[in-house]
Structures are given as structure tokens and as C-alpha cells.
Amino acid sequence: MKEKPSSFSIKNWNIDDRPREKLLQKGKAALSDAELIAILLSSGSRSESAVQLSKRILASASNNLQELGRLSIAQLMQFHGVGEAKAVAITAALELGRRRGNGVELERHRIVNSESAYLCFLPGMADLAHEEFWIMYLNNSNKVITLTQLSKGGITGTLVDVRLALKKALEINATAMILGHNHPSGTLVPSETDKQLTSKMKRAAESIDIKLLDHLIVTEKNYFSFADEGLI
Structure with a gap:
């Protein structure tokens, strides 16, 4: 009796060995070059998995990504299991990597006091006729990773979901946050709701080792800092 060939489908692998799941669970650095390329390929052929196909493609380029980047789309398509779409995906990914290497890293603005935080928030909030709630996420050098709008409301208030704020912080590895919202009325007096939300x-942030450095109420000409006023 003929023995049935074993399945080469990644779906039949242990979940820890699947490239996509491995990236999600362990991070991009845990994947080999072949596994990363396999994610681009998405699938292999009847005779080999996407990872095995990727290893074969890499081997043809002496397992060197620079050499792989020199292969044309036509050359990539010579591998069984690689059609035009897959060849284009590999070429595009390698070109992005090349451009990233030639790029200049974005200079991150460092927050040194409440005024420097205010100047970051001000451009997006200065002349709004409604309230918006933003969060500034910082790294361990107090440099801005990103500014994110958490909610948008009416003239007198906006709802804030603490869980969403912290979820974002964990996703981008932030170690500190600064809250910011505007008062269209121009008043710089924090409401009881503002105080309760800050607390x-x-x-919640402290429970996951993230510092809440400040909460600013922003108007076009001035600001109120919870930290400066000893309310944090």
C-alpha cells in the first residue's frame, strides 16, 4: 500500500511554529528570514510549505537578503509556487527595507515640563468648537512616541475609555502618558469629572507600570496642568 504523503500545509503545524502566529505571540525578532518571507508568500505548493519554499528561495541567493533583493520578478517567478503576485510582494517588501535603511530616523520631541507638553497638544486643539481628548504616549526618555485622539465630544464634554488608552500604551511599548483635553469655553478650571478621570x-496605568505624568486642560492662549497644581 502506498503511504500517503504528509501534509505540508502550515495549518497542520504546531501553532508556535506558524510564522504569523509566532510573530503575534513572540514578536517580529523571533522569526527567521525564511519565516518572514513565508508570511509574504502566504502559501507554498502541494509539495512544500511556504517556509520551505522561502528557504529554497533564500538558498538561491546565498541566504543573503541583499542578494535576494537583486533578483528580478521574473527570476522569482521561476520558483515553483511563486506567481506574479508573490514575486511582487517579495520585491516590494525588500525595497521598503532598502528605503528604510537609507532613511533618517524621526527625531522625537522630548517633554521636559508642562509647557513643552502644551505646545505639542496646542496645534490640534487650539481653535476647536467641541471637546476632544488626546493622549501623548512617551518612551522611558520622555520622548513622544505618538499623539492619539481617544475621543471626540460636544461643547461640554467627551467620553473617555480608560481601557482603550492603556491598550494603546501596551501596543506601542509606552512607559508614560500625558492626558490632554480642550475646553472650548476657554475656562481653565478642572471639573469634578476631569479630576475623577485623572485619578x-x-x-489603572500604575497597575501595569505606566506613569501618568500630567493631564492638561488646553485653551488657545493658556493651559492648566494637574501636575503643576499638585493634583496628580
């Missing part, structure tokens, strides 16, 4: 956000 709630601080407690």
Missing part, C-alpha cells in the same frame, strides 16, 4: 487613569 482613575493614574490608578
